[in-house]
Amino acid sequence: MELQLLKCPGCGAKLPPPSSPNGILTCDYCGAMVSAKGAAIWPKPARPADDPPFAPDRPRVTVANTRYVLLGRLGRGDGSDVFLARRDSRITELVVLKVARALVDKDLLAHEYEVLEDLQRTKAQGAEYFTRLLPQPVARGTVKDPEGVARAALVYRWTSGFQHTLADVREVYPDGVDPRAAVWMWKRALELLGFVHRAGYVHGAVLPPHLLVHPRDHGLMLIGWSSAGKIRNLMPLVATSASHRDFYFDAMWDGGGVPTPASDVAMCARSIAWVLGGDPATGSVPSHVPAPLAELLRAQHTSSGGSGLEVDAWSVKELVSTAAQEAFGPPSYVPFTLPGWR
The missing domain is CATH 1.10.510.10 (Transferase(Phosphotransferase) domain 1)
Structure with missing residues (x-):
C-alpha cells in the first residue's frame, strides 16, 4: 500500500487524506485547491501584503542600524532629551532613547553606557535583582536631528511602571x-x-x-x-x-x-x-x-x-x-x- 503525505503547494500546510484517488482537496489555511496526487489545480495564493507600518505619522530615528519609532518625550535633563520609543519592526519592544543636546556631551553618554554595561556584568551580591533597577543597555550610536546633525544617543530597555x-x-x-x-x-x-x-x-x-x-x-x-x-x-x-x-x-x-x-x-x-x-x-x-x-x-x-x-x-x-x-x-x-x- 502506497502512503503519500500531501502538503499544500500554496502554504506548506498538511492536507488531510483524500477520500478517493482522484479527489480534490482544499487547504484550510490558504484556500488553495489540490488534487489527491498533490498537483495544484488552482493558482497559489499571492504572498500576503506586509502589515501596514505602525503610526506612519510619527518620527523615526536609527541607532546602530536599528530603526525606532518615537512615541513621546519622557523627560528633559540638563544635557539630554529622553524619549519613549519602540523598535520599528513586526517583532518589537519598547525602549528608552537618550539623546545628547550638545555635541560635546558625547563623551559623557559614552562613559554612562560603559559604566552601566560593567554594572550589568557584576557578580556583586544581589546583582540578579538590583541590575534590573538600573538602565539596561541595548545599543549606542548617533541619531540625526531635523537639521541632519548627528548627536550621541543611547538605547535602554523600557521598565514598565518607572515613569x-x-x-x-x-x-x-x-x-x-x-x-x-x-x-x-x-x-x-x-x-x-x-x-x-x-x-x-x-x-x-x-x-x-x-x-x-x-x-x-x-x-x-x-x-x-x-x-x-x-x-x-x-x-x-x-x-x-x-x-x-x-x-x-x-x-x-x-x-x-x-x-x-x-x-x-x-x-x-x-x-x-x-x-x-x-x-x-x-x-x-x-x-x-x-x-x-x-x-x-x-x-x-x-x-x-x-x-x-x-x-x-x-x-x-x-x-x-x-x-x-x-x-x-x-x-x-x-x-x-x-x-x-x-
Whole structure:
C-alpha cells in the first residue's frame, strides 16, 4: 500500500487524506485547491501584503542600524532629551532613547553606557535583582536631528511602571509627600546604592530627577550615570546640575572633592528631605515629619557627605527602618498614588 503525505503547494500546510484517488482537496489555511496526487489545480495564493507600518505619522530615528519609532518625550535633563520609543519592526519592544543636546556631551553618554554595561556584568551580591533597577543597555550610536546633525544617543530597555521622578513627585505634592511614603523611597534608594557601592562604583549625582519611583510596587530605579566612577579610581565630577546646586557639597561643586559612597548617601538624604517639602541645603523638613525621621535626615545631611568617613548604605537603611518603627510602629503597606496610577 502506497502512503503519500500531501502538503499544500500554496502554504506548506498538511492536507488531510483524500477520500478517493482522484479527489480534490482544499487547504484550510490558504484556500488553495489540490488534487489527491498533490498537483495544484488552482493558482497559489499571492504572498500576503506586509502589515501596514505602525503610526506612519510619527518620527523615526536609527541607532546602530536599528530603526525606532518615537512615541513621546519622557523627560528633559540638563544635557539630554529622553524619549519613549519602540523598535520599528513586526517583532518589537519598547525602549528608552537618550539623546545628547550638545555635541560635546558625547563623551559623557559614552562613559554612562560603559559604566552601566560593567554594572550589568557584576557578580556583586544581589546583582540578579538590583541590575534590573538600573538602565539596561541595548545599543549606542548617533541619531540625526531635523537639521541632519548627528548627536550621541543611547538605547535602554523600557521598565514598565518607572515613569515618575522625585521631581515629578514634588510637583504633585508641593507641600511634601506623606512621610510614610518617603520612608520606602529612602530605603529603596539606600538598598540600590548599597549594591552599587559593593559593585565598586559611586553614582555621584543622586538627585531628584535621577530617582524614578514605581508608586504601586513601592520600587525605585536610579538613572543619570554620566557622573559615576569606580571607587578605587575616584575623580572630581566632570559635570554637575546647575539647577540642583543645594544637593551637592561645596568641595564637589568646586571641583576640589570627589564623589564617594558617603556623598551618595548624603545626596540621597537631601533628595528625601526635599521631596518631604524640606530644604536640601540645610536638611530641615516640615514640622509634620516625625522627629525620629527628621533627626536622622539632619544627621545624614551634616555627617556623611563631606566627612570622608566610611559610610555603608545598608547600615543607614537599618537606621531608617529603626526611625520609621519608632515613628509609625510596625511596617505596613500604605498606598501611594501619582497621575496615571490607580
